[in-house]
Amino acid sequence: MDTKNGPASRIISSVKPGENKNPVAFVLVGLPGSGKSTWARNHPRRLAIASSDHYIRQIAVSEGLAYKEAFEQHNKKSFSLMKERVKSLVRDGKSFIWDQVNLTRKKRASIYGLLHRTHRVVFVVFLTPPEICWQRNLERNEREGQGIDRQRFEMLVKLLTVPDETEPHDRIIRVGHATWHDKT
Numbered sequence: 001m002d003t004k005n006g007p008a009s010r011i012i013s014s015v016k017p018g019e020n021k022n023p024v025a026f027v028l029v030g031l032p033g034s035g036k037s038t039w040a041r042n043h044p045r046r047l048a049i050a051s052s053d054h055y056i057r058q059i060a061v062s063e064g065l066a067y068k069e070a071f072e073q074h075n076k077k078s079f080s081l082m083k084e085r086v087k088s089l090v091r092d093g094k095s096f097i098w099d100q101v102n103l104t105r106k107k108r109a110s111i112y113g114l115l116h117r118t119h120r121v122v123f124v125v126f127l128t129p130p131e132i133c134w135q136r137n138l139e140r141n142e143r144e145g146q147g148i149d150r151q152r153f154e155m156l157v158k159l160l161t162v163p164d165e166t167e168p169h170d171r172i173i174r175v176g177h178a179t180w181h182d183k184t
Contacts, residue, residue, distance in 0.1 A: 023095040025119040027111055029102045029163060030126030031156055032148055033136030039124070039175065040097045050085045051099035052078040057146075067146040090118050103159045105167050112168045120170040123163045128177045130157045 026047075028036040040049045055078035060070035071078075082100075089096045102108055102123075112121050134153055141147025148156075163172050 023093050023119050025096060025098055025111075025115045025121050027098045027102055027108065027115075027121060027123050028100065028126065029108070029123050030128060031103070031130060031133040031160060032101065032153065033133035033140065034126035034128035035175070036099055036101075036124075036126055039126070040099045043097075048085075048089055048094060048096040049099050050082050050089065050096055052082040053099070053146075054078075055081040067144065086114075090115065093118070095119070101156060103156060103161065105161050105163075108163060109168060116168065116170075121168075122171045122173060123169050125163055125172060125174045126177075127162070127174055132177065 026040075028040065030036050037051065037053065040051075052075070056067060056070050056074065059065070059074045059078065060067050063070065065073070086096070086098065098111065102111065108123065115121050130153075134150075137147040137153060163169060165172070
């Protein structure tokens with residue numbers, strides 16, 4: 001997957017730190033293990049990243065929990081903290097990356113509704129085949145204790161709806177994978 005070049009990279013590199021005129025919200029869309037967080041971390045670090053996983057990891061460390069335990073016990077709290085971060089970024093007029101799965105039209109419409117008055121909303125869709133995402137999930141679990149179970153993963157695969165031109169957005173960028181076959 002080419003994450004350093006292409007349209008998303010060009011848009012991000014055109015965004016200046018603290019820019020108030022037409023800030024961009026890059027809303028990442030993809031299964032766990034599709035490359036969303038890696039993409040966010042590897043692109044210009046001057047953009048803030050809003051991620052509920054960040055808060056789950058913080059809670060896990062502060063309470064001495066495994067990631068899975070922190071996720072189960074504090075998922076709502078982590079999402080609430082992330083929403084506060086987003087509100088702050090919006091209030092400050094900053095461009096940022098929204099790093100969650102965002103698999104359904106309903107979820108993305110809600111995000112668009114929240115952001116479209118202040119930001120250009122760009123969906124960055126990770127078209128990584130589910131079998132590759134699952135393998136990465138297993139590796140992440142082994143390495144960091146941060147994977148999800150197979151049943152939840154399969155549920156997320158079924159929920160995935162690839163954004164298209166019929167849903168509200170300012171732009172859709174697809175980060176492809178050589179073996180992806182769109183199920184929509």
